[in-house]
Amino acid sequence: MIPAAFDYQRADSKEQAISLLSEHGDEAKLLAGGHSLIPLMKYRLAAPGIVVDVGRIDELSYVREEGDHLAIGALTCHREIETNELVLANTGLLAAATKQVGDPQVRHRGTIGGALAHGDPASDIPSAALALRASLVIEGPSGEREVEADDFFTGFLETALEPEELLTEIRVPKLPNSTWSFQKFNRRAQDWAIVGASVLIADNQCGVGLVNMDSKPVRATALEEAIKNGASAEEASELAAEGLEPPSDLNASTEYRSHLARVLTKRGLQESGK
Amino acid sequence: MTINGTKVSADVEPRTLLVHFIREQASLKGTNIGCDSSSCGACTVHLNGESAKSCTVLAVQADEQEVTTIEGLADGETLHPMQEAFRDCHALQCGYCTPGMVMAAVSLLDEIPAPTELEVREGLEGNLCRCTGYHNIVKAVLQASGSKS
Numbered sequence: 001m002i003p004a005a006f007d008y009q010r011a012d013s014k015e016q017a018i019s020l021l022s023e024h025g026d027e028a029k030l031l032a033g034g035h036s037l038i039p040l041m042k043y044r045l046a047a048p049g050i051v052v053d054v055g056r057i058d059e060l061s062y063v064r065e066e067g068d069h070l071a072i073g074a075l076t077c078h079r080e081i082e083t084n085e086l087v088l089a090n091t092g093l094l095a096a097a098t099k100q101v102g103d104p105q106v107r108h109r110g111t112i113g114g115a116l117a118h119g120d121p122a123s124d125i126p127s128a129a130l131a132l133r134a135s136l137v138i139e140g141p142s143g144e145r146e147v148e149a150d151d152f153f154t155g156f157l158e159t160a161l162e163p164e165e166l167l168t169e170i171r172v173p174k175l176p177n178s179t180w181s182f183q184k185f186n187r188r189a190q191d192w193a194i195v196g197a198s199v200l201i202a203d204n205q206c207g208v209g210l211v212n213m214d215s216k217p218v219r220a221t222a223l224e225e226a227i228k229n230g231a232s233a234e235e236a237s238e239l240a241a242e243g244l245e246p247p248s249d250l251n252a253s254t255e256y257r258s259h260l261a262r263v264l265t266k267r268g269l270q271e272s273g274k
Numbered sequence: 275m276t277i278n279g280t281k282v283s284a285d286v287e288p289r290t291l292l293v294h295f296i297r298e299q300a301s302l303k304g305t306n307i308g309c310d311s312s313s314c315g316a317c318t319v320h321l322n323g324e325s326a327k328s329c330t331v332l333a334v335q336a337d338e339q340e341v342t343t344i345e346g347l348a349d350g351e352t353l354h355p356m357q358e359a360f361r362d363c364h365a366l367q368c369g370y371c372t373p374g375m376v377m378a379a380v381s382l383l384d385e386i387p388a389p390t391e392l393e394v395r396e397g398l399e400g401n402l403c404r405c406t407g408y409h410n411i412v413k414a415v416l417q418a419s420g421s422k423s
Binding site: 001002003004005006007008010031034035038039041042043051053055079102103104105106108109189190 | 287288289290291294310311312313315318321324325326327330331332334335378381382385396397399400401
């Protein structure tokens with residue numbers, strides 16, 4: 001399978017990337033590690049006129065401690081995140097979810113920013129970003145803005161990113177004393193989750209992000225609320241699919257996905273000490 | 275780009291995949307195309323020393339980078355220890371997945387020099403053997419690492 005023809009431009013800095021995006025608008029698509037975009041292009045589900053390769057903007061690959069949060073450059077690859085000591089010590093849930101992305105080859109190339117900007121409800125990383133209440137830094141021609149993960153995912157493969165904007169940084173609260181669990185149900189090790197759950201318990205706050213349980217990455221808000229009000233893992237997990245519209249496909253029906261969400265969040269909450 | 279230490283240069287369309295560049299422009303046919311959808315790992319090569327699925331990398335992304343394919347592992351007539359271990363343990367049946375398996379396994383040992391059996395199995399999760407010959411493959415990787423199975 002070969003993608004449809006496109007023009008290729010490599011950006012060496014984020015300024016150059018933003019200027020190329022401004023110039024080409026909707027026609028352009030950003031390429032980071034390529035492990036979401038290239039398969040889509042090979043299947044001809046995406047056929048951008050111009051691909052702007054940001055994969056070599058090294059200034060966007062880093063993990064730094066900044067006050068109460070970790071700042072992670074959007075082009076930091078999964079392999080770096082799953083093994084980074086700052087991430088492991090301060091936000092273990094993100095490392096655990098990242099370790100479940102695809103396989104080692106995919107994690108060598110794929111980036112945290114790419115996985116988030118793709119906005120795929122079946123991806124593991126958005127669920128962790130939601131559970132952790134991460135925020136995302138976006139840069140465009142008119143400057144920088146910061147968007148909460150909750151407001152970033154707007155629809156199926158749609159995000160708050162405007163065509164001329166670039167996701168530059170992910171800010172994850174430092175929660176060294178949190179307990180957490182990442183649960184993923186799939187048929188083969190490297191597959192996408194049929195359903196997944198990122199569970200985080202910190203200072204009596206509960207964050208639960210779900211994979212593949214709606215048309216966009218979502219939190220299990222009814223479950224979170226129940227935990228806050230003192231419900232047990234067993235009681236709260238019954239509410240995991242409340243208000244959500246999980247898809248139905250060859251792997252699982254809507255009902256089965258709802259069942260999996262209840263089972264996986266219960267396991268996740270129990271593993272997190274609830 | 276540099277493939278197995280040799281500079282290879284060609285004008286290609288941006289949509290050319292790295293695996294096609296390796297097989298057609300560089301005429302190195304050891305890297306196989308299996309599923310062509312980044313599932314099976316048959317096309318695994320090293321890009322700047324790390325395993326990558328060359329069916330999901332554009333050749334232009336590897337511009338000016340270092341690529342190693344299965345042909346680049348042996349030192350003349352002397353096989354790479356991983357190749358030797360695959361031969362010793364009979365870690366191949368039809369052989370189609372083997373180049374990708376060997377490349378993934380070498381990258382795995384670079385990251386985890388003395389893996390447990392579980393770490394080997396998890397580390398090779400991106401490579402499928404449709405003969406289902408996993409047992410001997412895992413044995414070979416453990417042998418190459420010097421670990422006991």
